[in-house]
Amino acid sequence: MKQRAEPDAGVLYVVGTPIGHLGDLSPRAKALLLAVDTIACEDTRHSGQLLSSLGSTARRCSFHQHNTRTRLPQLLAELEQGRSVAVISDAGLPGISDPGEELVAAARAAGHDVICIPGPCAATTALVSSGLPSARFCFEGFLPAKGRERRERLQQISEHPCTSVLYEAPHRLVQLLDELEELCGPQRPLQVARELTKRHEQQVGPTVEAARLHFHAQAPQGEFTLVLGGAPAPRKETHDDQYWRDQLQVLIASGLSANAAAKQLASGGDRSKRELYALLHQEEPPSSTAHSSSTAIPERSDCAQSDRD
Template structure:
């Protein structure tokens, strides 16, 4: 399909997250009729294409080469070619390459069409047993440093259901880091290998999850669904209690302003009031 300017169309094609039976007829048809498939891993996608007898040529498009590929793909599209974008699994752009290409096409007035498919975010939400809406999706946490600490601190006070992705070798560390900022009885569903033969949805509390995965080595890619912080009446804290909690937040890596904002959200106290106390505290 070309538009009135002669541009081709970028198709965002969802592929199975495990079970090939989840491939849609529309996705197969789109991949068959595209001029080129931009794939995160051409070897991985090659197996999918072989299974469905699709012979469309591929071009690699991934996190390490997207800056080079972006002008190549937009040029093809402006010449009227049809480009299908796929990731290794699920919908491109959801914790996978894709957003930058979509953004460039939107800016260049090139049509973008989604061919919906499975995605681990929604699949995990549906089986978690936790409220599916409202929810917030954070993808993969930063692996270390201040960015990781700050995001975990924000997640700890989030009232919506939270969805995260995690690799098996980092799962226990992430559970322990979450536990450092949340109550041990916070509910969590740890789903893995969704739609595959060994699909599992483990449900319990953070404390129970840490115990379980200490005894059972994590295997497979995980999607974690975490209950939001229950809404509670505003707390009335003494100045000493505010100082103690501020020190805890400062030691976790937050700045005085960030710690004041978080404590204000936790308690209902004025951020200005808390910040005045924060600036009087010694450096930690």
């Protein structure tokens, strides 16, 4: 199938760039960055090194969380004029915990096409290499720095049954690990990843306690991606047959029929109506202290008859 020519006029391109290893830049991403009219960069100095190495001569402008209010109308105006615009972050896929999300939303609201040139992402890279369940996961990004909002978010994460992926800065990592141990317990599965795709890539785990002890002993450096195992399912209380017999007898004594009593108890979902009803017709197991020396031993013929029954 013939591929669509890129870039198109008036289209916003969201371009994934390497999170470490420069070899992860796709040929399509490279071609786009060479051909596009304008490139919005999180940091023009940082991204300038990559773009210069590619030979890109596109106009560059900064686009970060501190200048979105002024940059958004400027970039939308370029799209309106028929120019092609690419947005890139310092590393990874724009729109994941960065202002690229706002630009995409604004471009779509203004009626412009938005096309993603997929590339590396620290969240998914750490997730799939963690060994933790990935069929369902929740991306939390950066947590609030402090206060009640941070505490409430951490409480929610600690109770979530799915794997959670978080970003954290080095100066707050130890605090986060302390908080996770308090809320999740020391043995909750955890992998802390740093320097992903780089020569000194490191993953520390496999539990909250192990990661906490490691980074209390070694000062954190670099950006971190944490993959936290989901909260274990609460243990379901189980009861023996005698408990259910007693519950049935209480209901029967209150005036219910055996059938109605079994049906009512079964509505709780622990035992089926058939199982409960059958318990009423089973003899209670003899107590270990209730044996009498006068207990008769069944005749051989009685035992044989029981076997046939």
